[in-house]
Amino acid sequence: MESGVPWGYLIENCRIDVAALHVLYNYVMFPECFSGRDKGGCGLNDMATLMEHNHQDNLRWLKENGQDEYRCWSKLHGQFKGKTLVVASCGPSLTHSLPTLYRRRDEFTLLCLNRSMRAFMDPDVKPDFYYFVERRGIPDWVSEVEPHSGSPTTKFDLSGIQMIGTPQCDRNIVQCFDPDLCYWGYTELGSMGHVPELQKLEKYDVKAATTIGNVPFMAWKMGFSKIIFVGCDFALDCHLGDHPEGADKGQVVQPTRMYFDRDWNNTHYSADPNWIKRMMPVMGVENRAVMLDPMLSGHCTYMEAVLDFAHYDGHMWCCNASPRGTLRFNCMPLDEALDHPGFTEEEPVCADSALLEDAVRRGD
Amino acid sequence: MRIVHCSKTPCAGAIEALSSAITDYTEHESRAINSGGKVNNLSFPHDVIWSDSEIFPLLARADVIVFHQNMNHSTVPMADILQGDPKKKACVVYHSHPDSCDKAMAQAGFPVFSIAQYQHALWQDLCDRSKVAPLRNVIRFDRADWPQRDEARERRQSKQDKIWIGYSPTFQQTQKGQEVGSSIWHHSKGYDVTMPILEKIDEEHENVEVMLFEGIRYESCIDGKAQCDILIDEVVTGSYHRSTLEGLALGVPTIVNVRPELHGLIVDVAGANDFPIVHATIENLKEQIEWLLGMKEQKRRKMGNDSHDWMARHWHPRDIAREFCLHLEALPTFEEVGVA
Numbered sequence: 203m204e205s206g207v208p209w210g211y212l213i214e215n216c217r218i219d220v221a222a223l224h225v226l227y228n229y230v231m232f233p234e235c236f237s238g239r240d241k242g243g244c245g246l247n248d249m250a251t252l253m254e255h256n257h258q259d260n261l262r263w264l265k266e267n268g269q270d271e272y273r274c275w276s277k278l279h280g281q282f283k284g285k286t287l288v289v290a291s292c293g294p295s296l297t298h299s300l301p302t303l304y305r306r307r308d309e310f311t312l313l314c315l316n317r318s319m320r321a322f323m324d325p326d327v328k329p330d331f332y333y334f335v336e337r338r339g340i341p342d343w344v345s346e347v348e349p350h351s352g353s354p355t356t357k358f359d360l361s362g363i364q365m366i367g368t369p370q371c372d373r374n375i376v377q378c379f380d381p382d383l384c385y386w387g388y389t390e391l392g393s394m395g396h397v398p399e400l401q402k403l404e405k406y407d408v409k410a411a412t413t414i415g416n417v418p419f420m421a422w423k424m425g426f427s428k429i430i431f432v433g434c435d436f437a438l439d440c441h442l443g444d445h446p447e448g449a450d451k452g453q454v455v456q457p458t459r460m461y462f463d464r465d466w467n468n469t470h471y472s473a474d475p476n477w478i479k480r481m482m483p484v485m486g487v488e489n490r491a492v493m494l495d496p497m498l499s500g501h502c503t504y505m506e507a508v509l510d511f512a513h514y515d516g517h518m519w520c521c522n523a524s525p526r527g528t529l530r531f532n533c534m535p536l537d538e539a540l541d542h543p544g545f546t547e548e549e550p551v552c553a554d555s556a557l558l559e560d561a562v563r564r565g566d
Numbered sequence: 567m568r569i570v571h572c573s574k575t576p577c578a579g580a581i582e583a584l585s586s587a588i589t590d591y592t593e594h595e596s597r598a599i600n601s602g603g604k605v606n607n608l609s610f611p612h613d614v615i616w617s618d619s620e621i622f623p624l625l626a627r628a629d630v631i632v633f634h635q636n637m638n639h640s641t642v643p644m645a646d647i648l649q650g651d652p653k654k655k656a657c658v659v660y661h662s663h664p665d666s667c668d669k670a671m672a673q674a675g676f677p678v679f680s681i682a683q684y685q686h687a688l689w690q691d692l693c694d695r696s697k698v699a700p701l702r703n704v705i706r707f708d709r710a711d712w713p714q715r716d717e718a719r720e721r722r723q724s725k726q727d728k729i730w731i732g733y734s735p736t737f738q739q740t741q742k743g744q745e746v747g748s749s750i751w752h753h754s755k756g757y758d759v760t761m762p763i764l765e766k767i768d769e770e771h772e773n774v775e776v777m778l779f780e781g782i783r784y785e786s787c788i789d790g791k792a793q794c795d796i797l798i799d800e801v802v803t804g805s806y807h808r809s810t811l812e813g814l815a816l817g818v819p820t821i822v823n824v825r826p827e828l829h830g831l832i833v834d835v836a837g838a839n840d841f842p843i844v845h846a847t848i849e850n851l852k853e854q855i856e857w858l859l860g861m862k863e864q865k866r867r868k869m870g871n872d873s874h875d876w877m878a879r880h881w882h883p884r885d886i887a888r889e890f891c892l893h894l895e896a897l898p899t900f901e902e903v904g905v906a
Contacts, residue, residue, distance in 0.1 A: 297643035300626035301651035324623035346617060358619060458642075463618055465642050525650075 275366050275385035278424050286310040286428040286540070287421045290318040290329070291414050295526040296433025296462035302536045303327070303432065309540055310430070313421075315413050317343045318433060320463060323358050332360075332379070333420065334367040335413050339375035366420065415504050418512040418520060428519045428544040429512070432536060433462055435527030436502035437492035440483055455483040457493050486528045494528055502528050519544035567594045567894060570624050572644070573634035574602035577661045578808050579784055580681070581634050583704040584659075584890065587883035592891050597624055601637075626651070630894050633658040638670040639905065652901035655894065659701060664688050672697075674905050677897055679890075682835045684805030684828060699893060700835050702886045703808055707815035707877060711785075715817040715870065718792035725775045729859060732794035732818070733764060734779035734787060734809055755809075756802030756848065763852050764798075771859060792816045795866060796858050801846045804828065810843060815877045817870035819858055821846045836880035842873040 288303065288310045290296060296318060303312075304327050313331040314322060320342065322329050341347055341354035348355055357378060365379040368386060376384065414434065421429045439459040445451035457466040457478070471477050477495070486492040494502075509531045513520040522529045523536040534542070571585045585598035599621060625631065625647045631654060633639065639648055639656060648654055658671040659679040672678050672693050680689040682700035689698050706712065722730075735757040764776045777794060779787045791797055797813035797820045799806055804825035813820030821844045824832070832841045846854040858866060 295646070297622065297626075297646035298650040300622055301647060301654070304623060304626045305651075320619050321622045323619035327623060342618075346619060462646075463622070463643065 273382075273385045275420075278366070278385060280423075280425040282311060282421075283425040284427050285425075286430065286544075287313055287424075287426040288430045288432060288540075289313050289315070289414065289417050289421075289434070290322065291315055291431065291433040291435075291524075292318045292461050293433040293435030293437070293524060293527055294439045294459035294462055295435050295524045296321060298525050299432040299523065299536050302540075306537075306540055311426070313417065315417070316340075317461060317463070319343060319358070319363075325359075329363055332363050332365045333413065333417060334365060334371050334375060335416070336372055336375070339372040341374075344375055344378045415501070415508055418508045418516075418518070422512050422516045422518050426518060428542070429521075430536070430539045431520075431522045431529070432524050434505070434522060434524045434529050435486075435492065436498045436505065436529055437484070437486055437494050437527045438466065438481070438498075439526065440491060440493040455491070455493065457481065484528060486526055487522070487530065487533050488525060490526045492526055492528060499528070505529055506531050517545055567629040567891070568627055569594055569596040569630045569632060569891075569894065570628040571596065571598040571632045571634060572625075572637045573598070573600055574636045576600055577635060580661060580703055580808065581659075583706045583883070584701075584887070586706065587704050587887035588891060591884040591887045594891055594894075599624065622647075628654065630655045630657070630897065632656075632894070633671055633676075635659070635661050635666075636668045638668045639674065639676065639900075640670060648900045648905075653899050655897040655899055656903070657894070657897055660685060660689055664692050674903070676903055676905070677893075679893070682831055683807065684803060684825075686831060687827070700831060701890060702835055702881060703811060704883045704886050705808065705811045705815050705877070705881070706883055707812075707874075708883055713789050713792040713816065715792050715874075718789055718816075721789075722793050728773050728775040729771075729796065730775050730777050730794040731764065731767070731796045731798065731855065732777045732779060732791050732813075733760065733798045734791070735760075735800075755800035755807070759802060759848050760798065760800070760851065763848075763855075767852060767855055767859075771856075774859065788812060788816070791818060794818050795863075796821065796855065798822075798851075798855075801848050801851050806832075806843065811877070811881065814842060814873040815881075817867075817874040819844055819866055819869045820873065821851070821854055821858075823847050838876065838880045840876075842869070842876045844869075 286309070290299075290303070290312060292315065300321060304324075307327050311331070312322065312327075312329040313333055314329040315333055316336065317340065319329060319332055341352070344360065345354040345357045347353060360378050361380060362383070363379060364383045364385060365376065366385045367376060414431075418429060438457040440455050440457050442453045443456040445454050457472075459465050460469045460471065466472050480495045481493045482495070483491050484494045486494075506529065509520045509522075512518050513532065519542070521532040521534055521539045521542070523534060523539040525535070569585070569588060571581050573581050576582065581600070582598045585596040588594055588596035601621075622643065625643065631644070631648070633644070633656065637644070638658070639645060648656060656671075657677040657679060659681070660667050660672075661681050663685055669692070672689070675697070678689060678693055678698045679701040680686045680698055681703050683703070686698070686700050719726075733755075735755040768774055768776045777790060779790045782790070791809075791812055795818070797809070797816075797818045799810040799813065799820060799822040801821065801823040804823055805828055806822045806824050810820050810822045823846055824841065824843060829841060833839060844854055844858065
């Protein structure tokens, strides 16, 4: 990068706040490109500082709610040097990756998010970590459900899985984990955060509205050398089907799958005509057509920015091994990604590194 | 090999029977998954119902995926699992008339097995003949819980002195779509034309009791058949069904109409010279029943014993499982089948 030239990552700003489900925020690494209008734009280390503040805030929250003790996730910092983290997200392509993930399960640390844990409940393939930041979870993330009513039935055996989350998360989910394996103190810097600094941000906030967007930073703090994403589609599967008003009207592109274990027609989104109107077919990874909507597009570009920063600035080798979808960052097949040596010359700049210490000392 | 059978219906317990026989008699590991649950609210013993959290590891680790009846390789999550590991092998087993099955796999060029009953010829007509192999329907008469005929008869709660004739139509009435030759014609087992004959027999013979087995649990149905002296599968379509095999394995003389060409297929796949059924058509059903009624009980028992022995020699689950596994070992991989 040429010194003194302002640049940054421009995240598609999709302020389509459907039923207040999500609001995406611009995430800007270098505030100068916005001529000083931004009050909180920062780099990864500045973000770490904010995280620490948020951590302190969570601690206060816990104590105010009668909990004196908790395991701070900082105990995990720097513990995984030289290790590979595979992050299994919930996108439809995850099923494609499962045979390889099961076959090579002992070669990596596995982190699941939300419903992706369902695919790893066999005792031999259980995840090491579950990252959870939702205020309201869905029962089938942690239990079998009755197919028609959706009522939870058998709870999954989650013993041995370490949960990283925040005390503000949905207790119905949090309580399913062994309390001794729950690590608190990490949350997104979004609406969940209580950090006073965040309240001052007026524009171009450092905020993420997607759970997986936080994972590169977490992995970086934990010291991982490699991080590989699977099921990270930010898109729906689709196919060519007959026009809804009859085959004589030709063919249309239709969504087919939304999650790895759910077809489109079994999701509540399918009943929402407005949602479907916003979707567009696009060519994704490996030239496979997928469907995209502005919200997914925003998540995806945010993720690409975070990965770019973690990979080139944090020196944690990042790659997307999802065989479909729209996330275009160092894409390669899963086997190839697992075999890749990562960065061989330079160690990741880890959480306990001098860089971070400097950032904290500066009081950023 | 790790084998996973996938289906949307229990196929009258046939899939679980095949899968468990593979596990019991070969060095291979086999699991059956029924994604559709119960059919007509009936389940079968040992049925495995789809559980989302179990299905993915099972499928992803399988060396061979055996699709049954209405499942195909392009459905969720099969397509992803097969494409994610193109060295996996896959085939399809059809248990019914082609019009009642999802033909996508046969059309895509996957190896096809069809149950060695009436439908085998139909599948041969539909596909490349060399890719369709007949498969014997497995009856688990080797299991410890399989009822013993003589013990079962002692459990008769009434009318012990009568000769019991058992009949188990899948559907009672000829319904729309069950016209002669239709895809589900075979399911009715000629109820409309068979029942009047059985009623007449019941009327004319004081010592006869006609027993209908329908809409009851599989275990009760088998136990009921074991208590019978004569069993009728069906005499209208020219094919035998699982009911015939169950009757033979239980040691009960069994009446069925088997067309000559199908008879040829049976003795061929069984490696036998005969098929120990009592052959009848709708025209001579009454006559054949009366022939059996006129026999000494000892002779009927001897016929039953012989049929049980025939099943043990020619239709043993052990032999069927081993033969099927030889076929599975020789299957092409998903990659080799060349499905896009």
